[in-house]
Amino acid sequence: MSTHDAASSDLPAGLLADLAAFRAVVAGEPDAGDGADAGAERPAVGAGHAFTDADEDGADGTVRTIRLTLADPRPLAAFEAELGAARRLPRQGPGRPVRWLFPDTLPSEGETGATVLAEADGDGGDDAPLVARLLLRRD
């Protein structure tokens, strides 16, 4: 859990809306919340957008994961303000980045959702870790 005093306002405009839309894609919801068909349309990525890349993985028409690369690393605390306290996960091994899980994004019993994990570059720093990527996992 970060002690950094940041707020979701530290995140660039549009990031949270894009994140919600991508989460809807992963969760397989028919509507991203703004009337768009999430199954067919993803938020734009690239220069000038909140995310520079969105790497999808899945099978049989289901999106299993989407890895979103932030245009610029952002404080973990800013995401915690929006997604709840993050839990730091053990690293997979040497050279592997630090990841955090936002437990509040886990789906409720019997539901399908898009759990959010954050990833740093390297160890992410100890005091005010920065998030470089988000991983959306279909649960």
Added chain:
Amino acid sequence: MSGAAIARESGPEASRPRPTTGRAALARTARGERSGPGTTTSPRSSAGGAGSSAQLPRLALAGNRAVTALLTVSRQEETTEATGTAPDTTVAPEPAATPLLDAAGIARARQYYTAQPDRYPPAILTQLRSAVGLAPEGGVDDALVLAVARWQSTEGAASPALVVDGMAGPRTLPRIFASGLNTAGEAESFGGDVQSEVVDEWATLATPAARRDRLVELVNQRLTAAGVPPVTAAADPNPVNSGSFDFTVWVMLVGDGALGGGEITQEAAADVADTVYHEARHTEQWFRMAQYRASQGLSAAGIAAELGIPVAIARLARAAPLAAGSPLALIARGWWDSVYGGGAEHRERVLAEVDAAARARDAAGAAHAGDPTPANQAALDAATERFERAHDAYQNLPEENDAWATGPAAAAGITSGSPPPTDAPAGSPPASGGPAHDALPEENLP
């Protein structure tokens, strides 16, 4: 989950650590070979497929047995103090002619068991005694300690060799109570399947993706038989990473580097089998940890939140908790302690030191390459030694020790390289394997 045996390269990028072939490196370590800094060897005799770093000559990490023994004794003390649970570690067995343990050692081992009655209740002790050839009744006595020590010095001598201390801790227990993927013969059988269905079909499978899918399909059969949810195969974005298990998405990543080329050598194929099996053992470990937490009453959501694994996997674990008080639950507890419990901070320090030592060795190697003075050579030697110590500590983590001990047997099932392709371009070299198990920071650089 990364079992990176580390190689060093000569030339302009000297000392850039590369995770290399696990089996071969382990064999060299077991022989006590050591390549001095600046020495060039080529454990992979020929170049790999497109983009394979194996085209570069490499120096294999090889442990100095004497130095390793000294270091592991030191680590054992540190580990025991840090977690209170992990005394057994890797070290060469003592010569058979000398007593396995002296009176003080026996007393320490007895204290190890009796001080942890929640881990070693009578039900565990009776099974442990039986497993090491004693009558089940008797509890903690000198006979138990010495029988465990004997077991460690004989059955536990395979690399990474167990320390002979008479304490059946988180490294020794998984070997005494073998189950799942480290059940006797399982790994060799998997290797045989890899031989017949991947290596012998190398040309037919044709692409790295097809070979990866078949490999993971084969190892998934083993996982499923062990009651472990299968993994999804995926290409590692970095082709030189020949294998890793990502527990957050339950995916086994295998880089294309080891799977390319028109042919694969026997040695490279053995490394592939070793690596995939090593990573699959990590998969099994993570599921056992989830089952262990289920046995303690955690909900599926609680397991998913704590371990970071997918909810679907957590639900399967919740539906099949380990029997409380069973050897398998005790084994899983040892892994959980290391990764998520009292040993987690130690584990993070170990991983961080591997990263830092690799960077330091890179820097020293670059300095030496640019200006090979005696002072720079000495600095490189020191940095190399630091790295080897760090890697030893990494390999000594309970979950890594277990996976490193489990994977190599898969290589035994590999009996040959792939048949020569009928239409191979002249001079096309066989794939010689990529690095094993995982990447160090340098591997993730563009």
